[in-house]
Amino acid sequence: xxxxxxxxxxxxxxxxxxxxxxxxxxxxxxxxxxxxxxxxxxxxxxxxxxxxxxxxxxxxxxxxxxxxxxxxxxxxxxxxxxxxxxxxxxxxxxxxxxxxxxxxxxxxxxxxxxxxxxxxxxxxxxxxxxxxxxxxxxxxxxxxxxxxxxxxxxxxxxxxxxxxxxxxxxxxxxxxxxxxxxxxxxxxxxxxxxxxxxxxxxxxxxxxxxxxxxxxxxxxxxxxxxxxxxxxxxxx
Amino acid sequence: xxxxxxxxxxxxxxxxxxxxxxxxxxxxxxxxxxxxxxxxxxxxxxxxxxxxxxxxxxxxxxxxxxxxxxxxxxxxxxxxxxxxxxxxxxxxxxxxxxxxxxxxxxxxxxxxxxxxxxxxxxxxxxxxxxxxxxxxxxxxxxxxxxxxxxxxxxxxxxxxxxxxxxxxxxxxxxxxxxxxxxxxxxxxxxxxxxxxxxxxxxxxxxxxxxxxxxxxxxxxxxxxxxxxxxxxxxxx
Ligand SMILES: [Zn+2]
Ligand SMILES: [Zn+2]
Ligand SMILES: [Zn+2]
Ligand SMILES: [Zn+2]
Numbered sequence: 001x002x003x004x005x006x007x008x009x010x011x012x013x014x015x016x017x018x019x020x021x022x023x024x025x026x027x028x029x030x031x032x033x034x035x036x037x038x039x040x041x042x043x044x045x046x047x048x049x050x051x052x053x054x055x056x057x058x059x060x061x062x063x064x065x066x067x068x069x070x071x072x073x074x075x076x077x078x079x080x081x082x083x084x085x086x087x088x089x090x091x092x093x094x095x096x097x098x099x100x101x102x103x104x105x106x107x108x109x110x111x112x113x114x115x116x117x118x119x120x121x122x123x124x125x126x127x128x129x130x131x132x133x134x135x136x137x138x139x140x141x142x143x144x145x146x147x148x149x150x151x152x153x154x155x156x157x158x159x160x161x162x163x164x165x166x167x168x169x170x171x172x173x174x175x176x177x178x179x180x181x182x183x184x185x186x187x188x189x190x191x192x193x194x195x196x197x198x199x200x201x202x203x204x205x206x207x208x209x210x211x212x213x214x215x216x217x218x219x220x221x222x223x224x225x226x227x228x229x230x231x232x233x234x235x236x
Numbered sequence: 237x238x239x240x241x242x243x244x245x246x247x248x249x250x251x252x253x254x255x256x257x258x259x260x261x262x263x264x265x266x267x268x269x270x271x272x273x274x275x276x277x278x279x280x281x282x283x284x285x286x287x288x289x290x291x292x293x294x295x296x297x298x299x300x301x302x303x304x305x306x307x308x309x310x311x312x313x314x315x316x317x318x319x320x321x322x323x324x325x326x327x328x329x330x331x332x333x334x335x336x337x338x339x340x341x342x343x344x345x346x347x348x349x350x351x352x353x354x355x356x357x358x359x360x361x362x363x364x365x366x367x368x369x370x371x372x373x374x375x376x377x378x379x380x381x382x383x384x385x386x387x388x389x390x391x392x393x394x395x396x397x398x399x400x401x402x403x404x405x406x407x408x409x410x411x412x413x414x415x416x417x418x419x420x421x422x423x424x425x426x427x428x429x430x431x432x433x434x435x436x437x438x439x440x441x442x443x444x445x446x447x448x449x450x451x452x453x454x455x456x457x458x459x460x461x462x463x464x465x466x467x468x469x470x471x472x
Contacts, residue, residue, distance in 0.1 A: 121357050121364045128357045128366045157393040158424040188394040
């Protein structure tokens with residue numbers, strides 16, 4: 001299946017399905033289907049593309065399933081995806097669970113199509129998700145250098161405004177694309193009124209810029225439904 | 237002047253003026269009027285109360301003007317305020333610029349009327365403002381133990397929702413009181429539409445709970461005006 005057909009059609013508007021095949025937290029003990037090795041990840045991506053995904057959001061793991069940001073692993077994954085899922089949009093995570101500081105961006109020189117980018121800090125269930133301003137600026141500049149389009153992971157309202165400002169200031173490579181992340185404990189809950197305000201802010205302050213939404217855990221489906229109904233895209 | 241008269245009257249509703257006499261950042265080099273020593277702070281508070289303030293928000297400083305969270309200094313300040321500004325509401329800062337970890341709450345056993353409380357993390361101009369979940373829970377529990385009413389410092393939307401949830405869960409001593417903090421670089425800008433949404437969230441989800449707003453630096457007056465017009469209170 002070609003990526004161009006991996007869209008659903010709501011009122012004539014194609015909807016992007018982005019699939020996070022592995023993430024940084026779940027292990028096979030929690031769910032035996034979580035793909036850990038590169039070959040499992042390629043196989044899982046292939047199935048996702050067959051099911052309609054057009055973006056693969058990728059984390060890599062060590063053999064013991066702990067998160068990694070090893071560029072060598074990302075390189076092997078990219079090679080496998082290009083071979084087995086030709087045309088799929090490859091998005092690498094630069095998230096903070098897989099490494100610290102500039103190690104989070106070590107794989108950007110591989111020039112994936114996209115990479116995740118957090119532009120603010122917030123609380124996670126048991127700790128602070130730290131994205132200090134200088135690291136945010138560095139990651140954005142590396143993405144500019146290697147022509148990698150960011151997917152902004154917005155865990156709170158100010159992150160959306162910060163992304164819009166960075167885009168206006170010419171600090172974001174390519175089109176602005178924002179993900180509303182909801183239902184992370186101690187960050188933003190999956191709240192319909194907040195979701196509607198997020199969508200309103202995007203529509204009025206970054207008209208034409210696409211956005212998607214994800215609800216963590218049990219809220220995944222409902223948040224995806226909100227996003228599709230509002231003309232946004234989805235992350236699952 | 238008694239604190240009961242230190243209110244202005246907008247459409248019949250009294251407005252609380254909270255004055256942050258010192259803050260944690262400004263020095264005499266930036267503004268010679270910044271009160272640093274305890275006696276300067278007491279004098280400055282007295283002037284603020286004469287001018288209409290009913291809450292004094294206090295930080296303490298070392299002799300070299302750097303921020304401190306030394307309980308002994310807070311004790312001397314409290315003694316001075318009780319003597320020279322009888323009846324004023326004393327609010328101590330537990331902010332992260334003056335200390336790290338539980339040192340931020342070492343003065344709560346002095347039982348001030350109020351203390352500031354951050355319930356989430358966010359970016360500051362050059363760093364992460366870290367309020368990890370376990371520290372937030374500990375500070376809130378210390379305020380419960382010593383009967384100190386928090387002023388929640390909300391630097392982003394999720395902080396307001398978190399404060400409302402903590403209040404509903406019985407983790408906030410006394411009445412819920414939220415401050416919207418705007419115009420900290422890399423956090424929430426002074427944005428009227430966001431301000432209106434904040435006020436709407438308080439009105440619909442914590443009806444009857446008072447709130448105030450502060451705009452940092454040059455936005456102070458305009459944000460105070462928004463707050464007064466919307467039936468809120470002010471911090472300056
Ligand atoms: Zn991810
Ligand atoms: Zn609007
Ligand atoms: Zn303060
Ligand atoms: Zn509402």
